[in-house]
Amino acid sequence: MSCGRSSTLARPMISAMQSIVTRISNRELVGLSSCRAFSSGSNAALIKLLRERTGAPMKDVKAALLQCDWDSEAAFTELRKKGLAAAGKKAGRVAADGLLGVALQQERRAAAVVEINSETDFVARNDLFQHLVSQVARAALSVDSIPGSQAEAAVINLQALEAAKIELNHPKLSGESTISDAVAEVASIMGENVKLRRGFFLSSSTGVVASYLHSSTQAGLARVAGLLTLEPAISDSQSGDHQAELSSLGESLAMHIVAQRPLFLSKDLVAPEALQHERDILTSQALGSGKPANVIDKMVAGRLSKYMQEVALLEQKYVLDEAKTVKSVLNEFAKQFQKQYNIGRFVRVEVGEGIQREEKNFAAEVAAQAA
Known part of the structure; x- marks a missing residue:
């Protein structure tokens, strides 16, 4: 299957046949060197980068790179054609x-x-x-x-x-x-x-x-x-x-x-930090009442006890x-x-606790889809 490389069909027939033979020989050599190099850091890095870029499964990323002689841009195009690069574009959207x-x-x-x-x-x-x-x-x-x-x-x-x-x-x-x-x-x-x-x-x-x-x-x-x-x-x-x-x-x-x-x-x-955080809040609230310090201490102690019962x-x-x-x-x-x-x-x-949901602008979303 083609990965977007230029065709030789427009050349004269003899020249085309020679080119095909040459390319087959070169392709075999490239295939052998690729097989030997697959375990190397460079090809492993290509797989990692393309997988992060597309979000496609590793087996499909590897297959696309092998198919396209480790040309990452050509492999990216192949993955897009198969619809496997779509997930990567969605990775930035909030899943809550x-x-x-x-x-x-x-x-x-x-x-x-x-x-x-x-x-x-x-x-x-x-x-x-x-x-x-x-x-x-x-x-x-x-x-x-x-x-x-x-x-x-x-x-x-x-x-x-x-x-x-x-x-x-x-x-x-x-x-x-x-x-x-x-x-x-x-x-x-x-x-x-x-x-x-x-x-x-x-x-x-x-x-x-x-x-x-x-x-x-x-x-x-x-x-x-x-x-x-x-x-x-x-x-x-x-x-x-x-x-x-x-x-x-x-x-x-x-x-x-x-x-x-x-x-x-x-x-x-x-947790001590949770208790101290609550104590600080309750103390600030109590100080606003203008009551004496000993009364404030009792107020804080009582409210802390209630906090314990709640958590x-x-x-x-x-x-x-x-x-x-x-x-x-x-x-x-x-x-x-x-x-x-x-x-x-x-x-x-x-589900979704702690995830900040993005505020959607419906008009902007429609405009973006129409662009």
Whole structure:
């Protein structure tokens, strides 16, 4: 297939035949040298640069470069003809919509949640996109993660996750590929910027892992998710005959996490910088009242206590019964089943949180498309 090189058909027949023979010989030599040089830094760098420029899957970038004798501009043109360079142009657009994928593996007492973003809810509702999210979540169960501090979930290594392989089985896209390439392929098919943003992992050796998915489109997919582990106070203790009740409690607490947005597990684990930041704000507010210093100190202390109750999970009012706290719910369960369980780690994830959405100027957008 041509990569845009000049034709020799306008030359006399004999000259053309000689040129063709010469080019075939040269092409063979170029092919041999290219094969030898593929592992060299220069060709690897070409693949990297063209992949970053286009957003196309690595296998397609490599194939285009080989086809075009490592001419990056010609390869770029070939990728554009195939529609594979489109995703790169969209990479600068904000992807703040999307879905969460949650995968549970009860035999390992493990769970993973991943966030994959799209630009619009339209793509998030597409079955190909949802298939991708589900497969990536399953793969995340087996990828290395960075342990979280205190009661936080482990953070999945995104580089390792992108390099992991998945098997897609969808009418529009099937076969094995790396997650990075699969995301790029889906972006090209959907015509939007699609991005694997983050992932978290939780596991328990003797307890349970529970989850709650809010605004769930289908099993394992949602826009908001809460996950936690419930650990026996005695490490070698097993859940025994109350496994169903423990799982139900875990799901209710995961629902609470989604609804109440706790930032820390307990008062003792509130980050010092967060506490100081809140103290500074409350002090400034109290000083405006013009009251004596001793009164201001009491005002700040009281408001700090309320802040702790709002951000510390164990201190929060239980969403299913506000007469109780989460801590008291755990204690009641311990009395009923003669076995104490504590929340080990938890995480709340919401699609698009923390992403600054761009303000769209509809008139400018229409004008740009018409230009």
